[in-house]
Amino acid sequence: GVRPRIPLDGFWGFRLDPGNAGESNGWFKGFESSDHIYVPASWNEQNPDWDGYSGVAWYLMDFYVPRELNGLTPWIIFEGSGYLSRVWVNGVFIGEHEGSFTLFKFKIPNLNYGGWNRVVVKIDNTLKPDNIPPGEGLNATYFDFYHYGGIQRPVWVEFTHGCFIDDLIIATRHDGYLKVQPVVNCSRPFKLELSLLDKSGGVVYSRVVEGAFEDYVKGLEPWSIEHPVLYTLEARLITNNDVEDTVTERIGFRTFEVKAGGFYLNGESIFLKGFGRHEDYPIFGRALPGPVLIRDYYNMRRINANSFRTSHYPYSNAHLDLADEFGVLVILEAPLVGLREHHFSNRDYLEKAKRVISEMIRQHRNRPSVVMYSVANEPNSITDEARVFLGELMNHVKSIDPTRPVIYTSFRHLDDKALGLGDAVALNIYFGWYSDTGDVETGVAKAVKLIEEVHSRYPDKPIIITEFGAEGVTGLHHDPPVAWSEEYQELFLRRYIEELSKKPYVRGLHIWNYADFRTPQNPRRVILNTKGLYTRDRRPKLATRTVAELFSKLK
Numbered sequence: 001g002v003r004p005r006i007p008l009d010g011f012w013g014f015r016l017d018p019g020n021a022g023e024s025n026g027w028f029k030g031f032e033s034s035d036h037i038y039v040p041a042s043w044n045e046q047n048p049d050w051d052g053y054s055g056v057a058w059y060l061m062d063f064y065v066p067r068e069l070n071g072l073t074p075w076i077i078f079e080g081s082g083y084l085s086r087v088w089v090n091g092v093f094i095g096e097h098e099g100s101f102t103l104f105k106f107k108i109p110n111l112n113y114g115g116w117n118r119v120v121v122k123i124d125n126t127l128k129p130d131n132i133p134p135g136e137g138l139n140a141t142y143f144d145f146y147h148y149g150g151i152q153r154p155v156w157v158e159f160t161h162g163c164f165i166d167d168l169i170i171a172t173r174h175d176g177y178l179k180v181q182p183v184v185n186c187s188r189p190f191k192l193e194l195s196l197l198d199k200s201g202g203v204v205y206s207r208v209v210e211g212a213f214e215d216y217v218k219g220l221e222p223w224s225i226e227h228p229v230l231y232t233l234e235a236r237l238i239t240n241n242d243v244e245d246t247v248t249e250r251i252g253f254r255t256f257e258v259k260a261g262g263f264y265l266n267g268e269s270i271f272l273k274g275f276g277r278h279e280d281y282p283i284f285g286r287a288l289p290g291p292v293l294i295r296d297y298y299n300m301r302r303i304n305a306n307s308f309r310t311s312h313y314p315y316s317n318a319h320l321d322l323a324d325e326f327g328v329l330v331i332l333e334a335p336l337v338g339l340r341e342h343h344f345s346n347r348d349y350l351e352k353a354k355r356v357i358s359e360m361i362r363q364h365r366n367r368p369s370v371v372m373y374s375v376a377n378e379p380n381s382i383t384d385e386a387r388v389f390l391g392e393l394m395n396h397v398k399s400i401d402p403t404r405p406v407i408y409t410s411f412r413h414l415d416d417k418a419l420g421l422g423d424a425v426a427l428n429i430y431f432g433w434y435s436d437t438g439d440v441e442t443g444v445a446k447a448v449k450l451i452e453e454v455h456s457r458y459p460d461k462p463i464i465i466t467e468f469g470a471e472g473v474t475g476l477h478h479d480p481p482v483a484w485s486e487e488y489q490e491l492f493l494r495r496y497i498e499e500l501s502k503k504p505y506v507r508g509l510h511i512w513n514y515a516d517f518r519t520p521q522n523p524r525r526v527i528l529n530t531k532g533l534y535t536r537d538r539r540p541k542l543a544t545r546t547v548a549e550l551f552s553k554l555k
């Protein structure tokens with residue numbers, strides 16, 4: 001009943017293919033003069049020659065499969081690779097996936113047992129205006145973060161028996177409500193034995209089912225920020241008295257609601273304080289190594305943050321596993337950043353956007369930490385067409401997962417035609433940085449005026465400031481505090497937090513950004529966007545102590 005796994009993380013063969021000639025030259029069977037590369041990680045900073053490369057590249061790995069596994073069904077699973085990934089095993093094409101940030105898998109029809117197998121992956125991360133996110137040329141993108149490429153998350157081969165559990169869709173509430181919808185791939189009669197295990201492995205609930213059910217489990221501890229209690233739901237698939245498959249899902253019992261103009265966790269009003277973030281680290285690129293993730297969560301705890309947004313794409317399983325464990329609330333954002341007029345009028349693009357949202361929700365919906373979705377960051381939503389487009393995306397989310405609130409983040413503010421569509425109003429605000437640069441008091445006054453007006457238009461909706469921030473170049477000091485100095489960043493964040501938190505309808509403040517991150521080359525950027533409260537390698541800037549103190553006072 002267990003699924004054997006062969007991890008494919010490690011050193012792979014690699015070759016750039018700027019002319020996109022590899023496929024016609026048969027590289028999917030293998031290729032000569034291969035370079036070395038590590039998976040999972042972006043390719044860019046592993047070799048200075050690949051740093052600015054955006055285009056086609058090939059990956060190759062040979063792996064051994066023991067003969068004992070013959071008779072099972074093999075799958076190759078990529079947690080995230082892209083942008084476009086085409087996969088061959090032993091020279092046979094087995095599938096293609098578009099998008100860098102969601103898990104995908106293909107059945108392997110031709111595996112050699114008791115011998116070697118070769119997987120070849122062709123990646124094309126050329127930026128195109130109808131990609132998600134859209135782009136055009138490496139340095140003229142629609143978004144302000146580096147366009148890394150490669151196999152950036154773990155890869156493995158997994159084996160199932162003939163019948164298997166394809167998915168478990170789980171919903172919980174803090175009063176012990178449990179709903180499970182199993183998706184089982186089996187043409188024979190079957191039943192499912194479900195057990196809920198606590199941390200010590202004790203069975204606190206069990207049940208045998210053939211399909212979906214809901215129930216109340218007694219005596220559970222809810223999942224909360226202070227006590228993020230996790231349980232394991234074990235599902236065993238039984239056919240003819242044999243256990244054919246076993247899967248586990250880690251869950252928590254919690255309720256998150258938007259009501260009465262506020263955010264509520266387990267029935268209690270909560271203020272969301274934290275960050276917009278990025279997955280970005282020297283050399284690793286998009287793949288945050290385990291120790292860095294651990295450090296990030298301890299830093300967030302130290303600074304009294306309770307939440308973050310996965311700006312501007314869904315993060316890795318490891319990243320969000322830790323949110324479940326640390327009790328951090330997550331706004332899970334789809335990679336739809338930088339949408340413009342030509343996207344809103346394009347039905348194919350809408351369908352593609354829905355697909356990526358479906359994949360994102362399927363992968364992360366059972367996490368207690370994920371409390372809200374964001375369908376897009378800063379769409380140019382000043383037309384009726386944009387309003388319809390965003391409305392369709394939000395309806396799509398609700399049709400898949402009616403249990404969670406949904407937002408998008410707005411930079412068009414009062415000109416925004418879709419502002420009231422979300423469960424909360426989310427604003428990205430930079431007065432005092434991009435306008436009134438260096439004049440924080442004018443900036444804050446404009447921000448206050450804006451949220452007063454937004455509140456008067458949407459009095460029932462809580463407001464979350466999903467971005468506000470100023471650049472702070474580490475070690476650049478100035479008295480008086482002028483733009484780009486660490487002192488100005490400290491002043492900017494302090495004044496924004498002090499003034500905006502006075503408004504009772506502001507129920508969330510997310511600083512842009514947790515850490516400095518790499519951007520396209522740009523006259524406004526010093527390789528990095530330096531709005532991080534920490535440097536790219538996680539050293540604190542001047543503002544960290546101020547933020548820790550102000551966040552500790554926000555309840």
Ligand code: ADA
Nearest residue numbers: 144377378411428467529531
């Ligand atoms: C935008 C955008 C972010 C960020 C920010 C900035 O608001 O949403 O991606 O980079 O600008 O720093 O300019």
